[in-house]
Amino acid sequence: MKLSEFYPEYMSSCDGLRESTRVGYESAYRVHLQAAFGDVELLDITVQRVETWAAQYADHPGACRKAWAVLRQMLRKAAKWGVIPYDPCSAGVTLPRKKAYTPPTITAKETKTLLQGMWGHPLEALMIVATVCGLRRGEACGLQWEDIDLRRGVVHIRRSVQYVAGHIVVEQPKTLLSKRDIPLPRFAVNRLRQLKGKGRLIGDLTPLQVARKIKTWCRQHHLPSIPLSNLRTSWATNALEAGVDLKLVSGILGHASIETTARYYLVPHIEAYKEAQRRYERFLLAS
Known part of the structure:
Protein backbone atom coordinates (compact mmCIF):
# COMPACT_ATOMS: atom_id res chain seq x y z
CA MET A 1 0.00 0.00 0.00
CA GLY A 82 -0.62 -4.76 10.61
CA VAL A 83 -0.37 -2.96 7.28
CA ILE A 84 3.42 -3.12 7.67
CA PRO A 85 5.33 -5.49 9.97
CA TYR A 86 6.97 -2.70 11.99
CA ASP A 87 7.54 1.03 12.10
CA PRO A 88 10.63 1.51 9.89
CA CYS A 89 11.63 4.65 11.76
CA SER A 90 11.26 3.31 15.30
CA ALA A 91 15.05 3.22 15.62
CA GLY A 92 15.17 6.99 15.27
CA VAL A 93 15.71 9.49 12.47
CA THR A 94 18.25 12.29 12.39
CA LEU A 95 16.44 15.56 11.70
CA PRO A 96 17.77 19.09 11.14
CA ARG A 97 18.63 20.73 14.44
CA LYS A 98 16.31 23.53 15.44
CA LYS A 99 17.96 26.88 15.98
CA ALA A 100 18.06 28.16 19.54
CA TYR A 101 15.10 30.42 20.20
CA THR A 102 14.47 32.71 23.12
CA PRO A 103 10.89 34.01 23.15
CA PRO A 104 10.55 37.78 23.59
CA THR A 105 9.38 38.86 27.01
CA ILE A 106 8.77 42.10 28.85
CA THR A 107 9.85 42.93 32.38
CA ALA A 108 7.53 43.63 35.30
CA LYS A 109 8.11 47.36 34.82
CA GLU A 110 7.30 47.14 31.11
CA THR A 111 4.21 45.09 31.92
CA LYS A 112 2.99 47.87 34.20
CA THR A 113 3.64 50.44 31.47
CA LEU A 114 1.76 48.33 28.95
CA LEU A 115 -1.32 47.93 31.13
CA GLN A 116 -1.37 51.64 31.94
CA GLY A 117 -1.08 52.41 28.22
CA MET A 118 -4.07 50.18 27.40
CA TRP A 119 -6.33 52.24 29.67
CA GLY A 120 -9.59 53.00 27.84
CA HIS A 121 -8.87 50.71 24.87
CA PRO A 122 -11.80 48.46 23.82
CA LEU A 123 -9.54 45.45 24.43
CA GLU A 124 -8.27 46.61 27.81
CA ALA A 125 -10.16 43.91 29.73
CA LEU A 126 -8.70 41.21 27.53
CA MET A 127 -5.18 42.56 27.98
CA ILE A 128 -5.56 42.73 31.76
CA VAL A 129 -6.67 39.13 32.09
CA ALA A 130 -4.25 37.76 29.49
CA THR A 131 -1.32 39.61 31.06
CA VAL A 132 -1.92 38.82 34.74
CA CYS A 133 -3.07 35.21 34.24
CA GLY A 134 -0.53 33.94 31.72
CA LEU A 135 -3.18 32.79 29.26
CA ARG A 136 -2.69 31.23 25.86
CA ARG A 137 -3.96 33.48 23.07
CA GLY A 138 -6.86 31.13 22.31
CA GLU A 139 -7.84 31.00 25.98
CA ALA A 140 -7.80 34.79 26.30
CA CYS A 141 -9.83 35.26 23.11
CA GLY A 142 -12.34 32.65 24.28
CA LEU A 143 -13.14 34.46 27.52
CA GLN A 144 -16.62 35.80 28.19
CA TRP A 145 -17.54 38.18 30.95
CA GLU A 146 -19.53 35.35 32.52
CA ASP A 147 -16.22 33.50 32.99
CA ILE A 148 -14.91 36.23 35.29
CA ASP A 149 -16.19 35.99 38.87
CA LEU A 150 -15.46 39.47 40.16
CA ARG A 151 -16.99 38.74 43.56
CA ARG A 152 -14.44 35.97 44.21
CA GLY A 153 -11.76 37.47 41.96
CA VAL A 154 -11.37 34.33 39.82
CA VAL A 155 -11.20 33.67 36.09
CA HIS A 156 -12.63 30.36 34.84
CA ILE A 157 -10.77 28.98 31.79
CA ARG A 158 -13.24 26.72 30.01
CA ARG A 159 -12.65 27.14 26.27
CA SER A 160 -10.21 28.18 23.59
CA VAL A 161 -10.98 30.09 20.41
CA GLN A 162 -9.00 29.48 17.23
CA TYR A 163 -9.28 30.90 13.73
CA VAL A 164 -9.00 27.87 11.48
CA ALA A 165 -9.47 27.65 7.71
CA GLY A 166 -11.32 30.94 7.54
CA HIS A 167 -13.71 30.50 10.46
CA ILE A 168 -13.85 30.67 14.23
CA VAL A 169 -13.57 27.38 16.08
CA VAL A 170 -14.46 27.08 19.77
CA GLU A 171 -12.63 24.15 21.37
CA GLN A 172 -11.92 22.65 24.76
CA PRO A 173 -8.72 23.90 26.44
CA LYS A 174 -5.51 22.31 25.18
CA THR A 175 -5.04 19.75 27.98
CA LEU A 176 -7.02 18.40 30.92
CA LEU A 177 -5.11 20.68 33.28
CA SER A 178 -5.80 23.67 31.01
CA LYS A 179 -9.38 23.80 32.29
CA ARG A 180 -8.61 25.74 35.44
CA ASP A 181 -9.55 28.61 37.76
CA ILE A 182 -7.04 31.45 38.15
CA PRO A 183 -7.18 34.10 40.90
CA LEU A 184 -6.86 37.71 39.80
CA PRO A 185 -4.66 40.35 41.48
CA ARG A 186 -6.65 42.93 43.41
CA PHE A 187 -5.84 45.80 41.03
CA ALA A 188 -7.15 43.72 38.13
CA VAL A 189 -10.41 42.97 39.91
CA ASN A 190 -10.94 46.65 40.71
CA ARG A 191 -10.41 47.74 37.11
CA LEU A 192 -12.47 44.91 35.63
CA ARG A 193 -15.39 45.92 37.83
CA GLN A 194 -15.28 49.33 36.17
CA LEU A 195 -15.15 47.75 32.70
CA LYS A 196 -17.76 45.01 33.33
CA GLY A 197 -19.67 44.10 30.18
CA LYS A 198 -21.46 41.18 28.56
CA GLY A 199 -20.55 38.50 26.04
CA ARG A 200 -17.08 37.89 24.68
CA LEU A 201 -14.25 40.15 25.82
CA ILE A 202 -13.15 40.54 22.17
CA GLY A 203 -16.64 41.08 20.75
CA ASP A 204 -16.89 39.91 17.14
CA LEU A 205 -13.16 40.08 16.43
CA THR A 206 -11.03 37.10 15.44
CA PRO A 207 -7.84 36.29 17.39
CA LEU A 208 -5.76 37.59 14.48
CA GLN A 209 -7.68 40.88 14.40
CA VAL A 210 -7.20 41.22 18.15
CA ALA A 211 -3.45 40.73 17.81
CA ARG A 212 -3.24 43.31 15.02
CA LYS A 213 -5.24 45.94 16.89
CA ILE A 214 -3.11 45.56 20.01
CA LYS A 215 0.12 45.68 18.01
CA THR A 216 -1.00 48.84 16.19
CA TRP A 217 -2.05 50.53 19.45
CA CYS A 218 1.26 49.73 21.13
CA ARG A 219 3.24 51.05 18.18
CA GLN A 220 1.21 54.27 18.00
CA HIS A 221 1.56 54.91 21.74
CA HIS A 222 5.18 53.75 22.09
CA LEU A 223 4.27 50.95 24.48
CA PRO A 224 6.25 47.75 25.10
CA SER A 225 5.12 45.44 22.33
CA ILE A 226 5.35 41.66 22.04
CA PRO A 227 3.03 39.10 20.43
CA LEU A 228 -0.08 38.44 22.49
CA SER A 229 1.00 34.83 23.03
CA ASN A 230 4.27 35.99 24.61
CA LEU A 231 2.46 37.80 27.40
CA ARG A 232 2.14 34.26 28.76
CA THR A 233 5.90 33.76 28.73
CA SER A 234 6.40 37.18 30.30
CA TRP A 235 3.98 36.38 33.13
CA ALA A 236 5.77 33.11 33.87
CA THR A 237 9.21 34.71 33.77
CA ASN A 238 8.22 37.58 36.03
CA ALA A 239 6.38 35.31 38.46
CA LEU A 240 9.41 33.04 38.79
CA GLU A 241 11.70 36.04 39.27
CA ALA A 242 9.33 37.27 41.99
CA GLY A 243 9.96 34.02 43.83
CA VAL A 244 6.74 32.15 42.98
CA ASP A 245 7.23 28.39 43.25
CA LEU A 246 7.75 26.66 39.89
CA LYS A 247 4.96 24.17 40.59
CA LEU A 248 2.48 26.99 41.22
CA VAL A 249 3.51 28.76 38.03
CA SER A 250 3.07 25.49 36.12
CA GLY A 251 -0.42 25.03 37.57
CA ILE A 252 -1.56 28.54 36.66
CA LEU A 253 -0.24 28.08 33.13
CA GLY A 254 -2.16 24.81 32.86
CA HIS A 255 0.87 22.71 31.98
CA ALA A 256 0.79 18.92 32.20
CA SER A 257 4.17 18.92 33.95
CA ILE A 258 6.59 21.36 35.56
CA GLU A 259 9.25 20.16 33.08
CA THR A 260 7.37 21.98 30.33
CA THR A 261 7.33 25.17 32.40
CA ALA A 262 11.03 24.97 33.21
CA ARG A 263 12.05 24.16 29.65
CA TYR A 264 10.02 26.70 27.71
CA TYR A 265 8.94 29.46 30.10
CA LEU A 266 11.86 30.04 32.45
CA VAL A 267 13.52 32.90 30.57
CA PRO A 268 15.21 35.11 33.21
CA HIS A 269 15.92 38.74 32.39
CA ILE A 270 19.45 40.10 32.75
CA GLU A 271 18.44 41.82 35.99
CA ALA A 272 17.62 38.44 37.49
CA TYR A 273 21.12 37.22 36.62
CA LYS A 274 22.62 40.38 38.16
CA GLU A 275 20.65 39.83 41.35
CA ALA A 276 21.88 36.23 41.46
CA GLN A 277 25.46 37.45 41.24
CA ARG A 278 24.86 40.06 43.95
CA ARG A 279 23.54 37.35 46.25
CA TYR A 280 26.53 35.15 45.42
CA GLU A 281 28.92 38.03 46.10
CA ARG A 282 27.35 38.75 49.50
CA PHE A 283 27.57 35.09 50.40
CA LEU A 284 31.16 34.83 49.20
CA LEU A 285 32.39 37.92 51.04
CA ALA A 286 30.63 36.90 54.26
CA SER A 287 32.39 33.53 54.28
Whole structure:
Protein backbone atom coordinates (compact mmCIF):
# COMPACT_ATOMS: atom_id res chain seq x y z
CA MET A 1 0.00 0.00 0.00
CA LYS A 2 1.23 3.47 -0.91
CA LEU A 3 1.29 6.30 1.64
CA SER A 4 -1.26 8.27 -0.42
CA GLU A 5 -3.64 5.30 -0.17
CA PHE A 6 -3.09 4.89 3.55
CA TYR A 7 -3.43 8.60 4.35
CA PRO A 8 -7.27 8.80 4.06
CA GLU A 9 -7.64 5.74 6.29
CA TYR A 10 -5.30 7.26 8.85
CA MET A 11 -7.11 10.61 8.92
CA SER A 12 -10.51 8.92 9.26
CA SER A 13 -9.20 7.28 12.43
CA CYS A 14 -8.34 10.65 14.00
CA ASP A 15 -11.84 11.61 15.08
CA GLY A 16 -10.69 12.99 18.42
CA LEU A 17 -8.35 15.63 16.97
CA ARG A 18 -9.00 19.31 17.56
CA GLU A 19 -9.94 20.98 14.28
CA SER A 20 -6.85 23.19 14.39
CA THR A 21 -4.68 20.08 14.85
CA ARG A 22 -6.42 18.26 11.99
CA VAL A 23 -5.89 21.21 9.66
CA GLY A 24 -2.22 21.25 10.66
CA TYR A 25 -1.86 17.54 9.86
CA GLU A 26 -3.53 17.99 6.48
CA SER A 27 -1.32 20.95 5.66
CA ALA A 28 1.86 19.09 6.65
CA TYR A 29 0.92 16.13 4.45
CA ARG A 30 -0.09 18.25 1.46
CA VAL A 31 2.86 20.65 1.56
CA HIS A 32 5.74 18.48 2.77
CA LEU A 33 4.92 14.78 2.55
CA GLN A 34 2.69 14.13 -0.44
CA ALA A 35 5.25 14.88 -3.15
CA ALA A 36 8.08 13.06 -1.38
CA PHE A 37 6.27 9.96 -0.10
CA GLY A 38 2.77 9.88 -1.58
CA ASP A 39 3.61 7.38 -4.34
CA VAL A 40 6.00 5.35 -2.20
CA GLU A 41 5.03 1.96 -0.83
CA LEU A 42 4.90 1.98 2.97
CA LEU A 43 7.43 -0.87 3.06
CA ASP A 44 9.85 1.26 1.02
CA ILE A 45 9.87 4.13 3.51
CA THR A 46 13.17 3.58 5.29
CA VAL A 47 15.25 5.57 7.74
CA GLN A 48 17.70 6.40 4.97
CA ARG A 49 14.92 7.64 2.71
CA VAL A 50 13.44 9.82 5.43
CA GLU A 51 16.81 11.28 6.40
CA THR A 52 17.53 12.10 2.74
CA TRP A 53 14.20 13.95 2.61
CA ALA A 54 14.87 15.72 5.92
CA ALA A 55 18.28 16.95 4.75
CA GLN A 56 16.52 19.27 2.30
CA TYR A 57 15.05 21.20 5.24
CA ALA A 58 18.30 22.37 6.79
CA ASP A 59 17.05 25.98 6.69
CA HIS A 60 13.54 25.08 7.85
CA PRO A 61 13.96 22.61 10.72
CA GLY A 62 10.66 23.54 12.35
CA ALA A 63 8.61 22.67 9.27
CA CYS A 64 10.57 19.45 8.86
CA ARG A 65 9.94 18.31 12.42
CA LYS A 66 6.21 19.03 12.23
CA ALA A 67 5.89 17.10 8.97
CA TRP A 68 8.03 14.26 10.34
CA ALA A 69 5.76 14.02 13.39
CA VAL A 70 2.78 13.43 11.08
CA LEU A 71 4.68 10.84 9.04
CA ARG A 72 5.80 9.08 12.22
CA GLN A 73 2.24 8.86 13.50
CA MET A 74 1.10 7.39 10.20
CA LEU A 75 3.84 4.76 10.18
CA ARG A 76 3.12 3.82 13.78
CA LYS A 77 -0.56 3.42 12.99
CA ALA A 78 0.25 1.32 9.91
CA ALA A 79 2.40 -0.99 12.04
CA LYS A 80 -0.27 -1.19 14.75
CA TRP A 81 -2.89 -2.17 12.17
CA GLY A 82 -0.62 -4.76 10.61
CA VAL A 83 -0.37 -2.96 7.28
CA ILE A 84 3.42 -3.12 7.67
CA PRO A 85 5.33 -5.49 9.97
CA TYR A 86 6.97 -2.70 11.99
CA ASP A 87 7.54 1.03 12.10
CA PRO A 88 10.63 1.51 9.89
CA CYS A 89 11.63 4.65 11.76
CA SER A 90 11.26 3.31 15.30
CA ALA A 91 15.05 3.22 15.62
CA GLY A 92 15.17 6.99 15.27
CA VAL A 93 15.71 9.49 12.47
CA THR A 94 18.25 12.29 12.39
CA LEU A 95 16.44 15.56 11.70
CA PRO A 96 17.77 19.09 11.14
CA ARG A 97 18.63 20.73 14.44
CA LYS A 98 16.31 23.53 15.44
CA LYS A 99 17.96 26.88 15.98
CA ALA A 100 18.06 28.16 19.54
CA TYR A 101 15.10 30.42 20.20
CA THR A 102 14.47 32.71 23.12
CA PRO A 103 10.89 34.01 23.15
CA PRO A 104 10.55 37.78 23.59
CA THR A 105 9.38 38.86 27.01
CA ILE A 106 8.77 42.10 28.85
CA THR A 107 9.85 42.93 32.38
CA ALA A 108 7.53 43.63 35.30
CA LYS A 109 8.11 47.36 34.82
CA GLU A 110 7.30 47.14 31.11
CA THR A 111 4.21 45.09 31.92
CA LYS A 112 2.99 47.87 34.20
CA THR A 113 3.64 50.44 31.47
CA LEU A 114 1.76 48.33 28.95
CA LEU A 115 -1.32 47.93 31.13
CA GLN A 116 -1.37 51.64 31.94
CA GLY A 117 -1.08 52.41 28.22
CA MET A 118 -4.07 50.18 27.40
CA TRP A 119 -6.33 52.24 29.67
CA GLY A 120 -9.59 53.00 27.84
CA HIS A 121 -8.87 50.71 24.87
CA PRO A 122 -11.80 48.46 23.82
CA LEU A 123 -9.54 45.45 24.43
CA GLU A 124 -8.27 46.61 27.81
CA ALA A 125 -10.16 43.91 29.73
CA LEU A 126 -8.70 41.21 27.53
CA MET A 127 -5.18 42.56 27.98
CA ILE A 128 -5.56 42.73 31.76
CA VAL A 129 -6.67 39.13 32.09
CA ALA A 130 -4.25 37.76 29.49
CA THR A 131 -1.32 39.61 31.06
CA VAL A 132 -1.92 38.82 34.74
CA CYS A 133 -3.07 35.21 34.24
CA GLY A 134 -0.53 33.94 31.72
CA LEU A 135 -3.18 32.79 29.26
CA ARG A 136 -2.69 31.23 25.86
CA ARG A 137 -3.96 33.48 23.07
CA GLY A 138 -6.86 31.13 22.31
CA GLU A 139 -7.84 31.00 25.98
CA ALA A 140 -7.80 34.79 26.30
CA CYS A 141 -9.83 35.26 23.11
CA GLY A 142 -12.34 32.65 24.28
CA LEU A 143 -13.14 34.46 27.52
CA GLN A 144 -16.62 35.80 28.19
CA TRP A 145 -17.54 38.18 30.95
CA GLU A 146 -19.53 35.35 32.52
CA ASP A 147 -16.22 33.50 32.99
CA ILE A 148 -14.91 36.23 35.29
CA ASP A 149 -16.19 35.99 38.87
CA LEU A 150 -15.46 39.47 40.16
CA ARG A 151 -16.99 38.74 43.56
CA ARG A 152 -14.44 35.97 44.21
CA GLY A 153 -11.76 37.47 41.96
CA VAL A 154 -11.37 34.33 39.82
CA VAL A 155 -11.20 33.67 36.09
CA HIS A 156 -12.63 30.36 34.84
CA ILE A 157 -10.77 28.98 31.79
CA ARG A 158 -13.24 26.72 30.01
CA ARG A 159 -12.65 27.14 26.27
CA SER A 160 -10.21 28.18 23.59
CA VAL A 161 -10.98 30.09 20.41
CA GLN A 162 -9.00 29.48 17.23
CA TYR A 163 -9.28 30.90 13.73
CA VAL A 164 -9.00 27.87 11.48
CA ALA A 165 -9.47 27.65 7.71
CA GLY A 166 -11.32 30.94 7.54
CA HIS A 167 -13.71 30.50 10.46
CA ILE A 168 -13.85 30.67 14.23
CA VAL A 169 -13.57 27.38 16.08
CA VAL A 170 -14.46 27.08 19.77
CA GLU A 171 -12.63 24.15 21.37
CA GLN A 172 -11.92 22.65 24.76
CA PRO A 173 -8.72 23.90 26.44
CA LYS A 174 -5.51 22.31 25.18
CA THR A 175 -5.04 19.75 27.98
CA LEU A 176 -7.02 18.40 30.92
CA LEU A 177 -5.11 20.68 33.28
CA SER A 178 -5.80 23.67 31.01
CA LYS A 179 -9.38 23.80 32.29
CA ARG A 180 -8.61 25.74 35.44
CA ASP A 181 -9.55 28.61 37.76
CA ILE A 182 -7.04 31.45 38.15
CA PRO A 183 -7.18 34.10 40.90
CA LEU A 184 -6.86 37.71 39.80
CA PRO A 185 -4.66 40.35 41.48
CA ARG A 186 -6.65 42.93 43.41
CA PHE A 187 -5.84 45.80 41.03
CA ALA A 188 -7.15 43.72 38.13
CA VAL A 189 -10.41 42.97 39.91
CA ASN A 190 -10.94 46.65 40.71
CA ARG A 191 -10.41 47.74 37.11
CA LEU A 192 -12.47 44.91 35.63
CA ARG A 193 -15.39 45.92 37.83
CA GLN A 194 -15.28 49.33 36.17
CA LEU A 195 -15.15 47.75 32.70
CA LYS A 196 -17.76 45.01 33.33
CA GLY A 197 -19.67 44.10 30.18
CA LYS A 198 -21.46 41.18 28.56
CA GLY A 199 -20.55 38.50 26.04
CA ARG A 200 -17.08 37.89 24.68
CA LEU A 201 -14.25 40.15 25.82
CA ILE A 202 -13.15 40.54 22.17
CA GLY A 203 -16.64 41.08 20.75
CA ASP A 204 -16.89 39.91 17.14
CA LEU A 205 -13.16 40.08 16.43
CA THR A 206 -11.03 37.10 15.44
CA PRO A 207 -7.84 36.29 17.39
CA LEU A 208 -5.76 37.59 14.48
CA GLN A 209 -7.68 40.88 14.40
CA VAL A 210 -7.20 41.22 18.15
CA ALA A 211 -3.45 40.73 17.81
CA ARG A 212 -3.24 43.31 15.02
CA LYS A 213 -5.24 45.94 16.89
CA ILE A 214 -3.11 45.56 20.01
CA LYS A 215 0.12 45.68 18.01
CA THR A 216 -1.00 48.84 16.19
CA TRP A 217 -2.05 50.53 19.45
CA CYS A 218 1.26 49.73 21.13
CA ARG A 219 3.24 51.05 18.18
CA GLN A 220 1.21 54.27 18.00
CA HIS A 221 1.56 54.91 21.74
CA HIS A 222 5.18 53.75 22.09
CA LEU A 223 4.27 50.95 24.48
CA PRO A 224 6.25 47.75 25.10
CA SER A 225 5.12 45.44 22.33
CA ILE A 226 5.35 41.66 22.04
CA PRO A 227 3.03 39.10 20.43
CA LEU A 228 -0.08 38.44 22.49
CA SER A 229 1.00 34.83 23.03
CA ASN A 230 4.27 35.99 24.61
CA LEU A 231 2.46 37.80 27.40
CA ARG A 232 2.14 34.26 28.76
CA THR A 233 5.90 33.76 28.73
CA SER A 234 6.40 37.18 30.30
CA TRP A 235 3.98 36.38 33.13
CA ALA A 236 5.77 33.11 33.87
CA THR A 237 9.21 34.71 33.77
CA ASN A 238 8.22 37.58 36.03
CA ALA A 239 6.38 35.31 38.46
CA LEU A 240 9.41 33.04 38.79
CA GLU A 241 11.70 36.04 39.27
CA ALA A 242 9.33 37.27 41.99
CA GLY A 243 9.96 34.02 43.83
CA VAL A 244 6.74 32.15 42.98
CA ASP A 245 7.23 28.39 43.25
CA LEU A 246 7.75 26.66 39.89
CA LYS A 247 4.96 24.17 40.59
CA LEU A 248 2.48 26.99 41.22
CA VAL A 249 3.51 28.76 38.03
CA SER A 250 3.07 25.49 36.12
CA GLY A 251 -0.42 25.03 37.57
CA ILE A 252 -1.56 28.54 36.66
CA LEU A 253 -0.24 28.08 33.13
CA GLY A 254 -2.16 24.81 32.86
CA HIS A 255 0.87 22.71 31.98
CA ALA A 256 0.79 18.92 32.20
CA SER A 257 4.17 18.92 33.95
CA ILE A 258 6.59 21.36 35.56
CA GLU A 259 9.25 20.16 33.08
CA THR A 260 7.37 21.98 30.33
CA THR A 261 7.33 25.17 32.40
CA ALA A 262 11.03 24.97 33.21
CA ARG A 263 12.05 24.16 29.65
CA TYR A 264 10.02 26.70 27.71
CA TYR A 265 8.94 29.46 30.10
CA LEU A 266 11.86 30.04 32.45
CA VAL A 267 13.52 32.90 30.57
CA PRO A 268 15.21 35.11 33.21
CA HIS A 269 15.92 38.74 32.39
CA ILE A 270 19.45 40.10 32.75
CA GLU A 271 18.44 41.82 35.99
CA ALA A 272 17.62 38.44 37.49
CA TYR A 273 21.12 37.22 36.62
CA LYS A 274 22.62 40.38 38.16
CA GLU A 275 20.65 39.83 41.35
CA ALA A 276 21.88 36.23 41.46
CA GLN A 277 25.46 37.45 41.24
CA ARG A 278 24.86 40.06 43.95
CA ARG A 279 23.54 37.35 46.25
CA TYR A 280 26.53 35.15 45.42
CA GLU A 281 28.92 38.03 46.10
CA ARG A 282 27.35 38.75 49.50
CA PHE A 283 27.57 35.09 50.40
CA LEU A 284 31.16 34.83 49.20
CA LEU A 285 32.39 37.92 51.04
CA ALA A 286 30.63 36.90 54.26
CA SER A 287 32.39 33.53 54.28
